[in-house]
Amino acid sequence: MFVVNDEKHSLCNNFASIQVPDNAVIIEGNWDSFVKQAYINALSTQIQKHKENIHIFFKRAKVGIILMLLLRDTLQKHHITKVSLYLDNPQIMSLLPFLLSDSYQIFVNDIAYESHNIEYTQQKIFSYNDYQIPSKKSIFVQFLENLGKWCYSFYMSALAFFNFMGMFLHFFALSCLNPSNFRLNSLAYHVYEQGFKALPIGLAVALIVGYAITLQGAYQLNSMGVPIMSVDTTAKLALREMGPFILALVIAGRSASSFTAQLGSMRLTEELSAMQAMNLNLFYFLVIPRILALIIVMPLMVFAADAVALFGGMVAIKTSVNIGFEMYLERFYETVSITHFWIGVIKAPVFGAIIGIVGCFRGLECKGDTQSIGKMTTISVVNAIFWIIMANAIFSFIFTRFNL
Structure with missing residues (x-):
């Protein structure tokens, strides 16, 4: 069973040591809300070739909730009982609850993933971009961190503004010299x-x-x-x-x-x-x-x-x-x-x-x-x-x- 403790889980960090099967269905690229229908039909055709067990590899893919829901319906339609997912991006983990179903069991990088305690899982793993912030950090330290971030952001914004002003004055001067611009x-x-x-x-x-x-x-x-x-x-x-x-x-x-x-x-x-x-x-x-x-x-x-x-x-x-x-x-x-x-x-x-x-x-x-x-x-x-x-x-x- 997929167990979560207080530390960041190393599920996706150990991806390099996992052997992805050759017959895995590979999903890569951008699969957001505007994905073409032809790609969805091609994915459904690939899933249809598998019986009971299927291996799906998300290879540097950008996916959304809609794809997960469509993938769940397709897996249920073709009577898949075991789904093995291989992830190289920890952000996709936050979308796995939309893929859960009673019709099949999910394995993520060869580790079983269950629906038990989903809210706790999301809270512990995916808060603040997968990094846990110590709860006992002093107010003074937090103040210094926020002050440093604000100073850095202000410096970068001021530098970008001066660059913009310099480019504007440069091209405006060129336009004055060549009015056709x-x-x-x-x-x-x-x-x-x-x-x-x-x-x-x-x-x-x-x-x-x-x-x-x-x-x-x-x-x-x-x-x-x-x-x-x-x-x-x-x-x-x-x-x-x-x-x-x-x-x-x-x-x-x-x-x-x-x-x-x-x-x-x-x-x-x-x-x-x-x-x-x-x-x-x-x-x-x-x-x-x-x-x-x-x-x-x-x-x-x-x-x-x-x-x-x-x-x-x-x-x-x-x-x-x-x-x-x-x-x-x-x-x-x-x-x-x-x-x-x-x-x-x-x-x-x-x-x-x-x-x-x-x-x-x-x-x-x-x-x-x-x-x-x-x-x-x-x-x-x-x-x-x-x-x-x-x-x-x-x-x-x-x-x-x-x-x-």
């Missing part, structure tokens, strides 16, 4: 998709935030006896911060996730590998058009967001302290200079570059499975928002330092 059709498409199609939600958010912040500021300044100051204070805030910053957060949630999901899906469907096989540069076709589109379109969108935020402020001041639109515009032209508008516009392409770079970098980091796409999409949005906040703080420090 720019994909204008792709650039125009992303300007429309990531810019103008996102404009309604961006303007709506700018209007609501401009109204809400101006309303609170007008009430506070009115209680201090200077309601007219709410015009220039909130107008400067709208031009310098609310317009570009709030819009950048909206675009980060929309475009960064979109870029990551698009490139991750292309990795999953092996489109990126196909492009590389055809000697097509990924940066020319995928990365540069996306980043450049946001750099171009963000200042235009900030101009519209500023206008909407100012209009929301006008409505808030009108309804709260009863300052009319004409008085608002007169005060605005007297106290608010064009410098505040240009400060917001200068921030916009930097925010767009951050969103595009982070979204494309995380998209190319996807490993080619759906779980990785979801994880990287979440990380890209969080990273983009964080670096937008960081860049905005740096801009605020620099402009304040130079009295702008």
Whole structure:
């Protein structure tokens, strides 16, 4: 009987010493959910040739639950009573419960495998990738291990990001020297998709935030006896911060996730590998058009967001302290200079570059499975928002330092 103790079982480690019969049915390659029906029919034909006893050799095979269930039904159909399995991959052991049946007995690498205590078997052998973690490990040691893993992961991620930035700047410089490398059709498409199609939600958010912040500021300044100051204070805030910053957060949630999901899906469907096989540069076709589109379109969108935020402020001041639109515009032209508008516009392409770079970098980091796409999409949005906040703080420090 197959007995499991507290240590890792050496069942598959001793595979090299086991003699596989010459008449064994060999299963190798990828047998996932998308395996062709012809292969399944061929496997059934091979099993049909055996009577009562059968030897099956999983040779560097990638199998799933569906194959195990189909294999069980086929063995029962052909009245097999003894199944000898030969495994060179311990991960297949976790799928053996789906192969169990009362119609036959299973031997794994010449050791009997029973259905007794299956849950205990899986828990002891297959937790944490077949490695047992000592239960009495101190909290301090665990903390140091987790800290070391995090530092190593951060170092590798930072190194990959610098490599990505270097390649982007290199190919962008080559494109500037040879403008034919720019994909204008792709650039125009992303300007429309990531810019103008996102404009309604961006303007709506700018209007609501401009109204809400101006309303609170007008009430506070009115209680201090200077309601007219709410015009220039909130107008400067709208031009310098609310317009570009709030819009950048909206675009980060929309475009960064979109870029990551698009490139991750292309990795999953092996489109990126196909492009590389055809000697097509990924940066020319995928990365540069996306980043450049946001750099171009963000200042235009900030101009519209500023206008909407100012209009929301006008409505808030009108309804709260009863300052009319004409008085608002007169005060605005007297106290608010064009410098505040240009400060917001200068921030916009930097925010767009951050969103595009982070979204494309995380998209190319996807490993080619759906779980990785979801994880990287979440990380890209969080990273983009964080670096937008960081860049905005740096801009605020620099402009304040130079009295702008």
